[in-house]
Amino acid sequence: MREIQTKSTSRVTAQATDIVLRQTDSIRLIFRPTIIDNVKNKEAALKGIFLYQKKSKKAAWEDFETIPLSSVKGGEGYKLEIKTAELLQLFQELTQLYELHQKEGVPRGQKRYVQATPQLEQLASLSDSDIHSFSNANVAVGTSLLSKLLVWATSLDDPSPLIERLVEINPDSLSKLNAALGMQSLKNALASWEENECISDEEFWQESLTKHSFVLEQVFSWPTSIVKGKAYVGGKNVFNQDGNIVDFLLRNRLTQSAALVEIKTPMAPLLGAKYRQTYNVSTELSGSIMQVLNYKHSLQEDFQSLTGRSGDLFDSLNPQCAVIVGNAGSELDDPAKKKAFELYRHQFPGLTVVTFDELFDKTRQLISLLESEPRVEVESDDMPF
Incomplete structure (x- = not known):
């Protein structure tokens, strides 16, 4: 999964990162997806537009004025060919956006999502008892993992999702952790x-x-x-x-x-x-x-x-x-x-x-x-x- 960035465009919509299907120095074809809160059909949570852009080699990619479909006259039309690899890429990346919506809903503000490695996904799927048994059996590995997670936690630009999870932890457990940290500092x-x-x-x-x-x-x-x-x-x-x-x-x-x-x-x-x-x-x-x-x-x-x-x-x-x-x-x-x-x-x-x-x-x-x-x-x- 590529990195996905989202930005709220309204209370019920968020624009996601452009999906680049085809690109050279001067042309590119992209799909610009929008995640929506569809009250009529929760599963139909995406919409978007195709953009075919052309520029000089040193210029930046810019949006352009488009010709509305309503301007098409009789006997005229638009034709946009999507190649097999491009269509597969579009399908895969839209699937990831559907999964993101299923888990997160419509993201608020500006967010960044990066796909976890298979090993990290497997770790996240472990139950509390599995993690407890594994850490007791492999203290050195558990300690190293905790250290890396703490470094990651302290580097977050927006720690609010992490704080929400910590609040859900049993207060007695947080008190024990706080006491253990204080003792270790001493x-x-x-x-x-x-x-x-x-x-x-x-x-x-x-x-x-x-x-x-x-x-x-x-x-x-x-x-x-x-x-x-x-x-x-x-x-x-x-x-x-x-x-x-x-x-x-x-x-x-x-x-x-x-x-x-x-x-x-x-x-x-x-x-x-x-x-x-x-x-x-x-x-x-x-x-x-x-x-x-x-x-x-x-x-x-x-x-x-x-x-x-x-x-x-x-x-x-x-x-x-x-x-x-x-x-x-x-x-x-x-x-x-x-x-x-x-x-x-x-x-x-x-x-x-x-x-x-x-x-x-x-x-x-x-x-x-x-x-x-x-x-x-x-x-x-x-x-x-």
Whole structure:
């Protein structure tokens, strides 16, 4: 089957792609079919016209003024020969249009139809139980097929027919699928951390936390969403210099309150040299804290000019701040180091310092919680006394 395109011409008609029966550089014979909603005879769902066109080799095919049959005089007539191969082609393609009408009725708007391969037609004809049995027996094949179907679904220009089918699915099944997708996203984020925790490229972690935004949203105890990564928060002078770019601008989804997040890398040191019975903090840690506090000050000062007419996007009354830096598990290997780090990071009201391994451990704990079996309380008739 060739590709068929249809376009509505009225509430009850749709014109289909021309069927080219004969063509050279200068002439062609086509049949232009129209699908109709025939209330008198549902099976008689097609009508059309033959067009014999002639043009110069470099010109485009154009419709032309025709001579009406009513102008034929006595002793005159029209003769149009259809060759055997052309007649067979016309029969086959009109049969496909009749089948299309039988399945779809008169298509609305603009649609495109492409014939499925025999293998795909066979797959579509399988029952739910057949597909279930086949996929269980061939997990790798089923997974590959599902992946390709999802890629196709996300590339659709008009997903409405697919949405209509999804609505017909049992709500419990959709809930299970949604839960499974969420769980897999959590596991993918955790696997990414475990494979790349030694990477010292800040841009990599910027992209990773953007991709796994739900991990970043666990920094704060309230529901957040990313407004923008690499967000400009003011600070430029009259020479258009010294602009402040924070790694992530977030907001509270309920109150619209802004939050600023500055990231370093898991390889950035948390502590510096030992000082008597304790330790200094590293330049990376102290510098990133001062940096995000400066961004907060800049955002509050320039809030009106930054938001303009989008003042409802977020609120800057008291932006919360966070710094994601270092790896506590690999660096804080004795009690004195842990004490120095904890004493320092809790000295800044409205600012959270969290290490990368702490952040991703929250994801690990969430996975564990979701996968744990629910406790079943067993009633007992035994009295405590």
